[in-house]
Amino acid sequence: MPATPGFYQIRGRDIIMNKIKLTIDGKVVSGYPNQTILEVASDNGIDIPHLCYHPKLSKSGQCRLCIVRIGGKMLKASCTELAMDGMNVVTEDEGIIAARKLVLGLLLQEGNHNCLYCEANGDCELQRYCRMHDMEPPSREIPFHEREVDYVSSNALRRNENVCILCGRCVRACGELQVSNIWGFAERGHRTHLIADDDRRIGESNCVKCGTCVQLCPTGALSFQPVLGKGLNWELSKESSICIYCGVGCKIDFYTNPQGQLVKAMGNDEGPNKGQLCVKGRFGFDFAQSPKRLSKPLVRKDGILSEASWKEALDFVAAGLTKIKEEHGPDAIAGLSSAKCTNEENYLMQKFMRAVVGTNNVDHCARL
Structure with a gap:
């Protein structure tokens, strides 16, 4: 099975395929043998209307909006028809437009x-x-x-x-x-x-x-x-x-x-x-x-969270961490970082815990 357009994989090695040439709306374009007409047209900047086709998905040919004329005669779904060397494709003429309008009309009528x-x-x-x-x-x-x-x-x-x-x-x-x-x-x-x-x-x-x-x-x-x-x-x-x-x-x-x-x-x-x-x-x-998101620091006073300045809040945290470290040692403190912070902020968090507090008790919520 070809892994990517233009390559076959044999024993772990990519074998380059020869390109094919075909004519679409009078323009000579190139593609690969494993590509459909729609894929070749798309790669060469030619827009063919389609609804059921998507490059990430398997091809189903359900909507029939992508029909093209091959060799001046046959109407085929370009999303499922493989491109062939020397093929002559017309993406739009009176008959094709009429057929597409019929398909679109039925879709509009049905819904x-x-x-x-x-x-x-x-x-x-x-x-x-x-x-x-x-x-x-x-x-x-x-x-x-x-x-x-x-x-x-x-x-x-x-x-x-x-x-x-x-x-x-x-x-x-x-x-x-x-x-x-x-x-x-x-x-x-x-x-x-x-x-x-x-x-x-x-x-x-x-x-x-x-x-x-x-x-x-x-x-x-x-x-x-x-x-x-x-x-x-x-x-x-x-x-x-x-x-x-x-x-x-x-x-x-x-x-x-x-x-x-x-x-x-x-x-x-x-x-x-x-x-x-x-x-x-x-x-x-x-x-x-979210309207529930905090916009100002809160410090608990007498059991009630009250607004405080950044200086007051940071001084409160620093004093609390210092007291715990002096009484119980640095390993009594642990830090849990957040995935909602930037990489730089998370780096500073672990640096603070290791270099300032003096503990390796630091983790991240995305790993838990």
Whole structure:
């Protein structure tokens, strides 16, 4: 099996494959024999509309939006059709556009895609392709099939199957990336719908709340519960940082609204996590802007915590540690550092315990 495009591994050694050349929309491009037409096109900056395909997942060819014409005749799904040397591919003509508009029209007709109330408005792949193809609102002479809407059973995920297009990304993401196998499909035909476990609500299932399914969903069928605030997708500001919890060092993109409130956290593909997050990395940052967070030092006086100045608080701590050290020795004192501090702050903590207090009794909450 090829490990990466262009390489085969034989007895632990990478064997370079010869590139193939094909023509896409009149442009000669190169790729590798194990790549699909869609992958070659993507690597060469050619955008082919697609909904069920995602580079992290196995290929299913479910949505049929990525059809292309091969050799001037056949229509094939570019996400599953392997690229061949000398192949001539057309990604857009009158017939292809008509077929794609038919697919989009059926998807719109089947669901209730009201962008005004959708969490994915402005960041929806279906919305993008509908605008690209000048799609009109569907006729409501044929009512859409009402499906489950669940915004309350889970404190992490929201589910609106009325905007689900049955692309299967969430099912494959949960099974192939997270290996939890929570999501699946039930029934057939127009009754096909998404289920969690044995048809439970998401909050009652064995979902670990990693959010991978939401991050890969092309519509607003799956979304996050708000962390601290809400905001329109085009208003959100993004800042990248490193997760403060365990030692993996996952890279996270934090999205805040114009009021500065954290709205959501998304895994960054450039980090060691490759875009995935655990429940703490995804939702464990509400403390940063919590109204319960201390903003001033508190010193207990007569059993009551009272506000104090930094000088008063530090003098109180220094006096207490000095008294314990003099009466019971330095090993009577221990320090527990925090993953919510920077590496530099944690270094200073252990330096303080070893060089000032004189003990090796120092540990870190992420290791316990």
